[in-house]
Amino acid sequence: MDTYEKIIGLAKRRGFLWNSFELYGGTAGFYDYGPLGATMKRRIEDIWRDIYVIGEGFYEIETPTIGIEPVFVASGHVHGFSDPMTVCSNCDSAFRADHLIKDIVEIPDTLSAPEIKQLIDEHDIKCPQCGGVGMFGEVFDFNLMFKTTIGSGTQRMGYLRPETAQGMFINFDRLFRFYREKLPFGVTQIGKAYRNEISPRQGVIRLREFTQAEAEIFINPRDKSHPRFSTIKNTVIRFYPASRQQNDSDSDSDGVIELTVGDAVDQGIVAHEFLAYHLVLTNRFLVRAGIDPARLRFRQHQPDEMAHYAVDCWDAEVLTDRFGWVEIVGIADRADYDLSSHANHSQHDLSVVLEYDTPKQVERIVIKPDMSMIGPLYKGKAGKVLAALKNLKEEDLNGDEINITVDGEEIRIPRDVVEYETVIEEVRGENVIPHVIEPSFGIDRIIYAALEHSFEEEPVRCLFCWDRVPGNDSRRLRKRLMEVYTGIDWVENAEIHKSYGCKTIRILKDENSAEIIIDEKEEKATIKISDGRFGSLSVKKGVRDGLLYIYRVPVSEKTGVVARTATKEIPLPGTIIRESGRYVLHLPAEVAPVQVAVLPLLTREELIDPAIKIVDILRRSGIFVSYDDAGTIGRRYRRNDEIGTPFSVTIDYDTLDDGTVTIRDRDSMVQVRVQVRELAEKVHAMMRSGFDSPIPL
């Protein structure tokens, strides 16, 4: 069972992701978000809004998911997304049918599928793969857009949008006015997009209906610096530039270099500041959403894979267990392609005036034709002649006659019917079409990656947290030692302290002692007991908190996951063999669907009543709480670990005496005791700043 299966199994079992339409047999490429999945998705979208809408001031808009045909003709999707295909029945290779006949007809685009098929048959086209003749099957239309009709007449074609971006481009002129006609400005949209994939087989990685979060930032094409670049230029991110991808591109990560974005721009790796700024923003978002920075890289498009109009393009990619590196975000400088194309197709000017800092004085000639002469001379053509004259440049006016062309006809105009003079004009700016920076996020893939990256299987219980002994974990250490080793009940009342530069923990009681020593590199540890027993322990750094945790089995270096099989360690005599593990989602608190679980220690009325009151208190303070009193407390902790609940509040008999409860941390399993009246505030502080954070004053 690989990690993907575990994640999908967990997601299905616990209500994150379900295959859609399962009741009727299911359909590939569609997933439902269950209660936990939908909650988590909303939280991730809200983080995105926090960064782009609130942080950058890019207002969010909402446009229809159905678009009319001209929009997607202009965007290139109608032609770019729809290809006639045919399959060779001999070798089963699929080909673009229009490419097969491109030497026979000049514009195969205009032919219908049956016409192409006919041409292939008539000209005995060979299969480029196997050379077979007459083996091609029917030509079928390979359209990645879902088609529909608008209205009852069935005449007007509509398409489900294949990306959210076009809704923003076609509102450009209104948006520009909304932003008081200043560049740069940005606009965002989060919504569904649709692509009728041929065979979506990678679960939630390739969907037919998916959620995109996109920002379109319209910038001055003459100036791609970013006003806040200095604030982020020292941020280090993992670049995988095109120049380092030559050999064996996809699988290895050797070409990745870590650089500050400032250096990346200076060295010409990233085209300009504006793009680099958005790489940083993307990086920040992904880490907040639960992506492991060590399994994240920014890959630059090769010149030949980039769209012809794009200036520079970077994909954020995450490393997944089954699929390798997967694109989850694309960040492109699309130049003026989209706006120019919509301007051409819609016949609306989408250029903007860029005002100069100081108006320029420009010399210009003004032509003054004598209409009383030109009118009678050219009669019906006089209007067109006039227009042609006004476009003339100074050098055209030398000589005795002026040559112009009207409707393909050369006309010579006597020099003396046209007067001109030179004037000095003040030019305040120029017309340009803004360039577009487009970060485009695949939310569903990000959710999968966050699940996989935060997933951990601990087959063996953690003995204790090194950094919390002595301290919060002393009690756990004592208990674990008694569970794992026989005949050392004396540790129950033993003193525990740390010495030798914090590299040794000593446990002392009368004549008995034990010590645990960690090596210099903090990779291994050993335990020695005064009765002569000893054994090796392993050390693991916490996924989120960076603290050191001690386990009884080796930790895999590659994945950081605790290995299942103990290697050559000789089991200590008296070791209890049975040990238990747990599934944990180390999701950031901000992303976890359930934020706090409220658990009475025992299923008893005297504990249930106060627990339910505490649920109310927390809910009123805006925290998403689940309440659970079924089974033992340990099982309930595990249930919540598995869905990533960061904190559990436990009500015990001390609660009845002194009004305190414990808060248990998912990652370290450490508990702290707090007053009920401070609980809500404390939980809010922990969700912001981590476990056991103090309440800010």
Place this chain on the structure above:
RNA sequence: GCGGCUGUGGUUUAGUGGUAUGACAUGAGCUUCCCAAGCUUAUAACCCGGGUUCGAAUCCCGGCAGCCGCACCA
């Protein structure tokens, strides 16, 4: 879309031409003073359609879904 393999409770699994085994999970109850699987008990399945047959979940065909390979992948 093509080829190969697969399809049993929520998950996983045993099994046979005469409707099915176990485990985990879940519910109820008991037990339990902090890290799952102790007790009692309950619920729950043979992907869908057609064919062969007295009878099919088991055999055959088709569909759907999953996995693998080919092709495709803004």
